[in-house]
Amino acid sequence: MGASGYILRRLGYGVILLLGVVVLNFLLIHAAPGDPAEVIAGEMGGATQEMMDKIRADYGLDKPLIVQLGLYLGGVVTGDLGESYFFNQPVIELIGARIVPTILLVVAAQMIAITLGVGMGVLAARRPQGAWSAFVSVFSTIGYAAPVFWTGLMLIILFASMLPLFPVEGMESARFSGGPILYALDVLHHLFLPALTLGIIFLAQYARLSRASMIDVLGADYVRTARAKGLSERKVTFKHALRNAVLPIMTVAGIQFGNLISGALLVETVFNWPGMGRLAFDSVLRRDYPTLLGVLFFAALMVVVANLLTDLGYRLADPRIRTGGSRK
Amino acid sequence: MDPLLSVRDLKVEFDTRHGRVTALAGISLDVMPGETLGIVGESGCGKSITALAMMGLIPNPPGHLTDGQIVFEGEDITRASPRRMRQLRGRDISMIFQEPMTSLNPVFTAGDQIAEAIMLHQDVSKKEAWEEAVELLRVVGIPEPRRRAASYPHEMSGGMRQRVMIAMAISCRPKVLIADEPTTALDVTVQAQIFDLMRDIQEKFGVAIVMITHDMGAIAEMADRVAVMYAGRVIEQGRADDILDDPRHPYTSGLIGCIPALGREAASAERLPPLAEIPGVVPPLHLLGAGCAFADRCPLVHDRCRRERPPLAPHGMAAQEFLGGHAVACHAAEREIAA
Structure with missing residues (x-):
């Protein structure tokens, strides 16, 4: 099967999956207790029965559920996610303003977790009985066990009061003046702590996994062959062994993308990061169903895209998958 | 002619749960330019460790090369720097392994x-x-x-x-090619093709081959000279024809007895102890005593074998020439010669 055929097929699955997610989310939210019309009326400081009826009619809440679903799906297909009950603004605009910071945060966290985690694991695997290896095991257990909001608060305490090196709030400096390069550096500066907080839990996991995977691979026959060629230990480790050891890490990293996005919600709250997490949190409290559905839709979209990219990366990294051969 | 690669009194030890055990207890071998030296023995006899030592690839830890020399073209490579070893590896001395898969x-x-x-x-x-x-x-x-x-x-x-x-x-046109059980994992027709290929390569490039195997049949097929190893020692060494026709050590006889008989002469078959298989297994290296390591499995064992380890002694040959001749480490073989 050619690469383009494979991509098309996977895209098709992705679309079906997304529609399924939309339907499920819609039904789940409408099964939950609470009436949006009452919440809207509450915001207005109370309303008569006539006003309630008008609100329901305006937002289409008086129609049967199945019709509401049909209308919503029709909207989604044409790129219309409805209008926020709270902001009176199209949901797509609300999300559009917040999705970039969230993607930035999630991708940065994933990159920190993978590079540091794999680096730590690989170094630990070179001397599995050594002190560094023991440190990596302990560190990754703690990192994995610690809740993300606790890690975030600890980092805030460390970097806000003890060592004020990094900003702990927001995405950009309040009074910023400078060119685009300085702006990018300013955002990176703000990004560091939230991304590290979100990354640590996954970093710990990747460190453990890559240590185990690397120890396994370093004992493989083809690593002995690489040494027998006369390659340096560095080339043996980083070219011949690592290329094989990262395969299971790629799989796990792809699976973890969903968890990363839900973790981002907490981290955004702790660091006041202007992403979708805060919006999701608030729309739950406000029964702002269109906004909540929109956020969930985009989260699902991000997971589907991430998984597709992971699978494509996997095909590049492992020729056995590419040709559909047996794994030996 | 000077040997191309010369192993002298090589001793390798491994740290294990049972303490430090001796994997190679002082072995000596010579590889002549362009020849095929077969090293034969059962699993655990030290033949693969010998090959890895020649490549400078003994894993350390847990392995330690504690004594002896490996001299390649006049240079003791046990003392070579890691950098120098990397130059030699793959260029002058290269290796193929048991598991092509x-x-x-x-x-x-x-x-x-x-x-x-x-x-x-x-x-x-x-x-x-x-x-x-x-x-x-x-x-x-x-x-x-x-x-x-x-x-x-x-x-x-x-x-x-x-x-x-x-x-x-x-x-890189190496001078020595070490082949560690190169055909064990392959089926019989492919084995024969690989042997043919190795002979072709040897003829074409003049490379010396060190062939490591447990299969006397492969030795008969390929080797010019043979070293038989048991429990970390060379117990019999000589020209392949001499050893196959006239094995002196009961263990070597046993190994030859394990070749499916395909028209081997009846005369020599009568002289072999009747061993279709060698009973027992190689003793664990940490349990080796003072006597001959093969004593418990040997059909010709007597008291002296359990007390005193037989040295690798020349057989009908001046002592200084024995590495080129036929040598055996067995009290029983000595008695037979004396008689």
Whole structure:
């Protein structure tokens, strides 16, 4: 099967999956207790029965559920996610303003977790009985066990009061003046702590996994062959062994993308990061169903895209998958 | 003629749960230019450790090369720096392994893996190395070498992968090729093809081959000279014809008895102890006593064997020549000669 055929097929699955997610989310939210019309009326400081009826009619809440679903799906297909009950603004605009910071945060966290985690694991695997290896095991257990909001608060305490090196709030400096390069550096500066907080839990996991995977691979026959060629230990480790050891890490990293996005919600709250997490949190409290559905839709979209990219990366990294051969 | 590679009193120890055990208890071997030396023995006798020591690839820890020398063209490579060893490895001394299915890296093409060895040791461009890799694949008898160079290992059969390994091993025209059980994992027809290929390569490039095997049949097929190993020692050594026709050590006789009889002369068969298999197993290295390590399995054992370890002694030959002649470490064989 050619690469383009494979991509098309996977895209098709992705679309079906997304529609399924939309339907499920819609039904789940409408099964939950609470009436949006009452919440809207509450915001207005109370309303008569006539006003309630008008609100329901305006937002289409008086129609049967199945019709509401049909209308919503029709909207989604044409790129219309409805209008926020709270902001009176199209949901797509609300999300559009917040999705970039969230993607930035999630991708940065994933990159920190993978590079540091794999680096730590690989170094630990070179001397599995050594002190560094023991440190990596302990560190990754703690990192994995610690809740993300606790890690975030600890980092805030460390970097806000003890060592004020990094900003702990927001995405950009309040009074910023400078060119685009300085702006990018300013955002990176703000990004560091939230991304590290979100990354640590996954970093710990990747460190453990890559240590185990690397120890396994370093004992493989083809690593002995690489040494027998006369390659340096560095080339043996980083070219011949690592290329094989990262395969299971790629799989796990792809699976973890969903968890990363839900973790981002907490981290955004702790660091006041202007992403979708805060919006999701608030729309739950406000029964702002269109906004909540929109956020969930985009989260699902991000997971589907991430998984597709992971699978494509996997095909590049492992020729056995590419040709559909047996794994030996 | 001076030996190309000379192992002298080599001692290798390993740290294990039972403390430090001796894997090689002072072995001596010579490899002459262009010859095939067979090293034969059961699993655990130290033959693969000997090969890894020649490559400077004893894993450390847990392995320690504690005594002896390995002299390659006048240089003691047990003292060589890691950098110097990397130069020799793959260029002057190269190795092929038992498991062709797993000895090639699954994520690189055959051509890349061969070209990598070429570029490492020779001053050539990537393109030249690739062309050379294609040529080597042709030399080792792979059909459509240009297409195959771009194939990944999982797209090839075991025999083809072993040919790729051989192509890689000879890519820098080594002087010594160590083959550790090169055909054990292959089926019989492919075995014969690989042996043919190795003989061709030897003829074409004049490479000395050290063939490590547990199979006396493979020795009969390939070797000019043979060293029989047991429990970390060489117990019999000599020209392959001498050893196959006139084995002196009961263990060697046992190994030869394990070759399925295909027209072996009745006369020599009568002289062998009737062993279709050798009873028992190699004793664990940490439990070796003072006597002969084979005593518990030996049909000719007597008291002295359990007290005193027999030295590797020349048999009908001046002592200084024994490495070139036929030598055996067995009290029973000595008695027989004395008689």
